[in-house]
Amino acid sequence: MPIYFDNAATSYPKPDAVADSMRYFMRYNGTSTGRGTYARAREAGEKVYQVRKLLCQLFNYHEPEHVVFAANVTEALNLAIRGIVKPGGHVVTSSIEHNAVWRCLKMLERDDNIQISTVPCDSSGMTDVGLIEALVQPNTQLFVFTHASNVLGTIQPIRQIGRIARQHGIPFLVDSAQTAGAYPIDIAVDCIDILAFTGHKSLLGPMGTGGLVVNCERMIRPQKAGGTGRDSISPYQPDYLPDSLEAGTLNVSGIIGLGTAVSFILDETVEVIRRKERFLTHYALKQLQALDKVIIYGPDDPGNMVGVISFNLSDTPAVEVAYILDEVYEIMVRAGLHCAPTAHRLIGTELAGTVRMSFGYFNEKEDIDIVIAALKHIISKI
Known part of the structure; x- marks a missing residue:
């Protein structure tokens, strides 16, 4: 075998109920959320909202509207990084980032003249928190760290890193690709301002799902614009979450599958x-x-x-x-x-x-x- x-x-494999829930929705509902006032569309919208609530429960958060869906953690990370870091800015990150973070930063360095400081770590991949403070600059706009290395498995001390970011008023973005669903994450206690997650890894959900949990007042600049189903008369993207960052039709069946997977995790613990x-x-x-x-x-x-x-x-x-x-x-x-x-x-x-x-x-x-x-x-x- x-x-x-x-x-x-x-x-x-995934829990059997994940595929079952997606198939059921596609066969017996199949509508878009936020695109109609008829019963099935309202039902689809409520199902998506319930998944936002489940993710809040998993990560100890309290505002479902601040759960933003994306196609995967790479899109979510790019959305957060490009939506916060401005030309000439400075970013502090780890020495072991996945290309979802590293390539995004390097392209901004090349195209927008940003500066990148990488925090040294030991040979096992553990970041030296004591060296972070000295890297902060007046133009530092973001801390972004992986929660765990996808090469070495090393779990980073994000709580200590988050506290440093809070002391300086710098938003802290955490890439939870390797931890969400398999390791406890508490957005409040860990001082996380923005959590990027993906559905298809330890959250046990389908591919094509992921997103951000936004735990800060700072507005992330939208990187795409389009239909949201609300405020259609405005020529501009809405300035409130989740609509500001969710242009276009959501992957509703995938999100429903993700919700089933998160329910499985919450039941198992x-x-x-x-x-x-x-x-x-x-x-x-x-x-x-x-x-x-x-x-x-x-x-x-x-x-x-x-x-x-x-x-x-x-x-x-x-x-x-x-x-x-x-x-x-x-x-x-x-x-x-x-x-x-x-x-x-x-x-x-x-x-x-x-x-x-x-x-x-x-x-x-x-x-x-x-x-x-x-x-x-x-x-x-x-």
Whole structure:
């Protein structure tokens, strides 16, 4: 039976109810939200609003209208970054960002003359919070940090970072792509001003869903304009949330699927999901550490990690290892740079990349045993 260990890219499988709810909506409703006064359109609007409320419940927030839907976390991050940072501004970020943040910042550096300061981190990928204060400048307009590295699994100290941002009155944007649904996030306690999330990873929802939770009064400049279903007479995009940032027809069926997934997580509880993924990470680390010719990157403490482990077999390219695992053993892992070259630069694998195993709530200990047996066989042939 195939084994799927690429949950950091997209979680699989999903709860059965996710696809069922999407199919039911598309078959028996299928309308747009905010585009009609008839009963089905009102029902669609109410269903979308309920998903906003569910996300607020998950992240300890209180204003459903400030939950803004987007196609994915990349779109959400670009929306927030480009909507806040102005030409000549300055941004503080981590040294291990995904390209969803890093490329956006670098393009603004090239095109709008912004400045970027990256906070140093240790070899395990942990940001040194003590170095942040000195990087703040009079023109600093944003802090943006990943919550957990998609290469090393390292969970960043966002609460401490958020407090520093608050002290300076600088908005704090957090990329929760690797944590939302699998690790507790409290927008209030963690001092998060804007949380970017994606539906298709640990939130266990469908692709094409994601968004922002906006916990600040600062207006994010819209990056696109169009229909919202309200205030259509105005030639300008509305200046209130969520309409100001939700131009065009929403992915209603996808959002409904996401709501079903979030309900599943709330029923299971994030704490239970976190405990299982931490167990799987701990077990996999111990098994990998016992193998010859295996180089493991990142923390060795599953308490400081999400369910992501990067490793290499000495003298064997990462892509070759991943190919053999798939073709011979039907084990699906990721190989390469994982869209995060800055993290690979930190660990010296910018050219070689790594093999990445990433666990999800539906993986089991026995899956890891099968992978370890396969790796032992590959190593014996090296």
